[in-house]
Amino acid sequence: MAGAAHHKILIVGGGAAGITVAASLKRRGTADIAIIEPNDTHYYQPAFTLVGAGVYDLARTHRSTDSLVPPGVARIKAKASKFDPSNNTVELSTGDKLTYDYLVVCTGLKLDWAKVDGLAEALGHDGVCSNYSSEHVTYTWDCIKALKPGDKTVFTQPPLPFKCPGAPQKIVYLTIDNLRRRGIRDKVDVAYYVHAPVIFGVPFFARHLAKIAEDRGVRIFYQHNLVAIDAKAKAAIFEIAGGDKQGQRISVPYDMLHVSPPQSPPEEIKSSPLANAAGWVEVNQNSMQHVRYANIFSLGDVASTPNSKTAAAVRKQSPVVVRNILRLMRGDAVESGYDGYASCPLTTAHGKAIIAEFIYGGKVTPTLPVLDPGKQRWLSWWIKTSFLPMLYWNYMLKGYEWFPKHNTAFKEPAA
Ligand SMILES: Cc1cc2nc3c(=O)[nH]c(=O)nc-3n(C[C@H](O)[C@H](O)[C@H](O)COP(=O)(O)OP(=O)(O)OC[C@H]3O[C@@H](n4cnc5c(N)ncnc54)[C@H](O)[C@@H]3O)c2cc1C
Structure with missing residues (x-):
């Protein structure tokens, strides 16, 4: 399109998913990535529960967006307002248009x-x-x-x-x-x-x-x-x-x-050709690839996948999106790497939590299967309050991907 700036990979949304995907692509040597993100402050939302309970300072939950955008990745401070996937074009709130080879949509959801x-x-x-x-x-x-x-x-x-x-x-x-x-x-x-x-x-x-x-x-x-x-x-x-x-x-x-x-898809997604009937970005639940536009992927809260909407899900979806974009660039077929993993650390008291880890179909898949996943533990509280924030800021948002595999062969203890 004449006059529109072009990027090889355009990421819409610089939250948990957008920063993670950008950092991971960058780490693998991909050039010409841009993130569209209107907000200057990025929040680690999983800690909001702890702030509300008086065990964590709000100041520890946020950093400036610019400090998280990986070096060499362009940040476009605007909102994506219209999607024209047939012409590989995104229109911004500023009126500017951008074109892309690959689009990653991760705008999160709307609080209603x-x-x-x-x-x-x-x-x-x-x-x-x-x-x-x-x-x-x-x-x-x-x-x-x-x-x-x-x-x-x-x-x-x-x-x-x-x-x-x-x-x-x-x-x-x-x-x-x-x-x-x-x-x-x-x-x-x-x-x-x-x-x-x-x-x-x-x-x-x-x-x-x-x-x-x-x-x-x-x-x-x-x-x-x-x-x-x-x-x-x-x-x-x-x-x-x-x-x-x-x-x-x-x-x-x-x-x-x-x-x-109540929560719903953002209006600009709902009204776009990317949406399914319910308004979420319609992707394959295992490859995260759009079902109609092969060069578009989505992950995080805005994706149509029926997993629990969590940052933990983003951690497992991002490597699949990144690998699949790289595969398409090489001319290979996409792979089905995401199994619906989500994790939800349920704080049941100060110093106690249950870490609920599961995949599609509600199958329980703990990362540490030797520990009964239904038990409240101090270790799980420590993981929620100390380990996971550290993992988020210093590992996931930096584009590191390796993590012990959750155990899909786990047999639930009898009730
Ligand atoms: C109270 C609370 C507790 C939670 N607890 C946990 C937990 O314990 N464990 C866990 O794993 N998860 C938890 N989560 C969920 C987790 O925070 C989200 O699932 C995660 O942040 C999703 O990442 P995302 O990138 O899809 O969306 P977000 O992180 O919300 O980021 C979306 C980004 O897109 C930007 N954006 C929106 N619209 C546009 C647009 N049109 N153009 C460009 N940019 C746009 C937004 O500004 C935002 O920066 C919790 C959330 C809350 C609110």
């Missing part, structure tokens, strides 16, 4: 605060908090510290898909642990309203987590969807999502309301 009436206005004050918001995550900790005997806490889990399937419940357990340490656990009500009919999508971990929730006295309400907040009355309005009362609404009073918001 507006889908819950009154949420955007209520967030960040009078007890309404969310670990999903970098702007308001520290307010979760303010809310927890302010809890006193007689208070009612309400936590929500939105309809799938949403990023990090464990995040909405991790903060439930960490709040309870704080109340226990302060000697007021039995004086504060903890209620967890979950859209799904189960506490977690993988049955093995769901059994363990349901038991933990029961032991901690969490009142769980399945198939309840947060639809509105009446901030004046301090009431959360839920719509019942299944059973005899489907469609009915109930009003639940709160002193602290932790919201995990």
